Amino acid sequence: MGSLRNQTKLQVYSRLPRKCDVPVNEQGRYLKVSQYYGENVFNYHLSKNLTQEDKESLNQVLNGKKQINKELATKVANSVLEWAISKGATHFCHWFQPLTGATAEKHDAFLNFDNERPMESLSASQLMQGEPDASSFPHGGSRATFEARGYTTWDLTSPIFIRESTNGKTLVIPTAFVSYHGDALDTKTPLLRSDLKVAEVVKKFCHLTGEKSVQRVFTTCGAEQEYFLVDKSFFFSRPDLVMTGRALMGSLTSRNQQLEDHYFGLIEDRVLAYMQEVEIELYRMGIPAKTRHNEVAPGQFELAPIFKDANVAADNNQMVMTILRTVALKHDFVCLLHEKPFAGVNGSGKHLNWSIATDTGMNLLEPSHTPHENYRFLAVVATVVEAFYRHADVIRMGIASHGNDHRLGANEAPPSIMSVFLGDTITKILDSLISGGSYTPDLKRTLDLGASQLASLNKDNTDRNRTSSFAFTGNKFEFRACGSSASIAYPLSILNAAVADVFAETNAFIEKELAAGKSADEAMIAITMKWYSHAKSVVFNGDGYSDEWVVEAQKRGLSNNRTTPEALTVFKDAKKIAFLSQTGVFREGEIQTRANVMLERYIKCREIEFHTQSAMVSKQILPCALAYKNELANSINTIKTAGGDVSVETELLKRLGETAKSLITKSETLVSSLHKYHKTLDESACADKIARELMPLSTDIATLCNQIEEIVPEDSWPIPKFYDMLFIR
Ligand code: ADP
Numbered sequence: 001m002g003s004l005r006n007q008t009k010l011q012v013y014s015r016l017p018r019k020c021d022v023p024v025n026e027q028g029r030y031l032k033v034s035q036y037y038g039e040n041v042f043n044y045h046l047s048k049n050l051t052q053e054d055k056e057s058l059n060q061v062l063n064g065k066k067q068i069n070k071e072l073a074t075k076v077a078n079s080v081l082e083w084a085i086s087k088g089a090t091h092f093c094h095w096f097q098p099l100t101g102a103t104a105e106k107h108d109a110f111l112n113f114d115n116e117r118p119m120e121s122l123s124a125s126q127l128m129q130g131e132p133d134a135s136s137f138p139h140g141g142s143r144a145t146f147e148a149r150g151y152t153t154w155d156l157t158s159p160i161f162i163r164e165s166t167n168g169k170t171l172v173i174p175t176a177f178v179s180y181h182g183d184a185l186d187t188k189t190p191l192l193r194s195d196l197k198v199a200e201v202v203k204k205f206c207h208l209t210g211e212k213s214v215q216r217v218f219t220t221c222g223a224e225q226e227y228f229l230v231d232k233s234f235f236f237s238r239p240d241l242v243m244t245g246r247a248l249m250g251s252l253t254s255r256n257q258q259l260e261d262h263y264f265g266l267i268e269d270r271v272l273a274y275m276q277e278v279e280i281e282l283y284r285m286g287i288p289a290k291t292r293h294n295e296v297a298p299g300q301f302e303l304a305p306i307f308k309d310a311n312v313a314a315d316n317n318q319m320v321m322t323i324l325r326t327v328a329l330k331h332d333f334v335c336l337l338h339e340k341p342f343a344g345v346n347g348s349g350k351h352l353n354w355s356i357a358t359d360t361g362m363n364l365l366e367p368s369h370t371p372h373e374n375y376r377f378l379a380v381v382a383t384v385v386e387a388f389y390r391h392a393d394v395i396r397m398g399i400a401s402h403g404n405d406h407r408l409g410a411n412e413a414p415p416s417i418m419s420v421f422l423g424d425t426i427t428k429i430l431d432s433l434i435s436g437g438s439y440t441p442d443l444k445r446t447l448d449l450g451a452s453q454l455a456s457l458n459k460d461n462t463d464r465n466r467t468s469s470f471a472f473t474g475n476k477f478e479f480r481a482c483g484s485s486a487s488i489a490y491p492l493s494i495l496n497a498a499v500a501d502v503f504a505e506t507n508a509f510i511e512k513e514l515a516a517g518k519s520a521d522e523a524m525i526a527i528t529m530k531w532y533s534h535a536k537s538v539v540f541n542g543d544g545y546s547d548e549w550v551v552e553a554q555k556r557g558l559s560n561n562r563t564t565p566e567a568l569t570v571f572k573d574a575k576k577i578a579f580l581s582q583t584g585v586f587r588e589g590e591i592q593t594r595a596n597v598m599l600e601r602y603i604k605c606r607e608i609e610f611h612t613q614s615a616m617v618s619k620q621i622l623p624c625a626l627a628y629k630n631e632l633a634n635s636i637n638t639i640k641t642a643g644g645d646v647s648v649e650t651e652l653l654k655r656l657g658e659t660a661k662s663l664i665t666k667s668e669t670l671v672s673s674l675h676k677y678h679k680t681l682d683e684s685a686c687a688d689k690i691a692r693e694l695m696p697l698s699t700d701i702a703t704l705c706n707q708i709e710e711i712v713p714e715d716s717w718p719i720p721k722f723y724d725m726l727f728i729r
């Protein structure tokens, strides 16, 4: 048994960094990134087949001023086709994001026939609409199989691009995925709606407060992606990693992350070679990877792009995950995107840096140098704080998943309590504002003082708080609680809906103040005070990991939904979820669909974990324990006959026996309870039992396995250990 593990290790020791084709010019010199960046992205501005007039029409379509017509779509399809085949693409696909959280694609060849003559073609309708048989995608009971038709529709706002693979190229058309009745069956559609909603209310806000030239508003996002790399050979020797993405047992190495030597440490050559190939692929596809570094846990890394508008950022992040995974295999790694692959070391998140921008170049979360604009900044911050406070439970739901429970619900960054970090400066300014009670000259002085402090606030001197779920970081908020494997579109659409909801009230308030003869500045100060004094309890600048915060948050009346089933109960609270449909971001039916899909996924994923764990216990761990037991028993007999001391052997035999006994009992209970709950309870009660009873039981089982791992000889352990997976590359 153990020899296989040793062979695997030897194989891994001898791996070399992989060389890939770095883009070069005709003389063989390396190209600058700027020379090949975006070469696989279709840019209609550069298309020779489109007239200037076509391009202007397309611009208007992109800015939401008109809808695309068949004639223009045909022209675009033709120029896309010509570009794609000139690059060597043979197929196209509608690429969409069903409620699995991943992406889906169905490829069609350009190949067609003109009578008998083979040719390439892409029609306007092929570009604009697809009809995947959608019955196999999660729909949460919203459709019967007989009305399984779904449509994919081209999203003009996200660029079309080419994906290269070993033996060919595919044209990828980003699309939304909706049902026959037009319900969103994906994560993109609500995000697009939410972005429009934010645009509408924030544009109005800008106009009310004097920024009359603003025409277009959009939300921005830069998603930092954390991941683990494990050698392929170790990965495939661990059924739990293959089936669930997470090690369901494994004894922690004595040195893991306590020396804090991995974070920002030297990137090993084999890993760096991987990162470089990932980046080259991303650059070609127009995805601006910016930062790469080692993360806190051994074997953990991060990639962060330069931010873009939220919809494109969400598409890009899906592609980042795909490329991280596919390139990893070429390097004999497997990239783990699970939130908690290894118990005991840090898990992986996805930090969503988020802000609101205008076509006039404003970032509404940028504290500017003039007090006048600071009032606007403060009003925006206060509105966002109110939104986060008011809709915290729904926002928490938006990041709920079985994987993320291991971060949020456990003692890890960030906690499951949704709070906002503003930093000392802004908190002081806001506190001094509201402590004055009403808008008085005296107060104004305080604010001016605050505002001038604020002017010197730049990104470099805002303090950092790594423990907050939603932290202000100088000119944007960083939503740190999203899971590493999740689609960012879903939480972003909820966050946007929450912000749009409160912004509409901000606008109504300001309008009233203006009508009463107040200045825009006075109105903005008043709304800042109103929201901040109402929502202040969600602001917390201290240590979010501490036990004191849990107690304090409870005193403040903040929710603490530690598990997915708890987080999903918000779906039963019509009042709390009303804003999702009132803002038009989700239709009523779509909300129910998501509630069902999330619950179902939680149960299914946990079931797979439990079954995988119990299979590993009975097929791998117990046989190993019993073999060693037998070995000990034999040596006890031999030693006894020889008159030697058998106290150590006897003690080990006893310990091993007890642990194995307890292990088999618990493992059987886990599976039988699961069957019982499945049969007798409805989904919601079943999920609850899983979270409350079966998860702790599964953790106990892991602990028992780890105890056995500690007892049996190193060489006979049947699966790769944490040591192998985290340290050998
Ligand atoms: P930090 O030092 O706070 O990590 P960075 O400037 O490195 O800040 O940014 C981290 C991430 O935030 C990057 O993905 C970056 O592109 C993104 N980001 C920066 N500004 C904005 C913004 N206005 N809106 C959304 N994301 C942003």
Ligand code: MG
Pocket (backbone or CB within 6 Å): 224, 302, 351
């Ligand atoms: Mg980070």
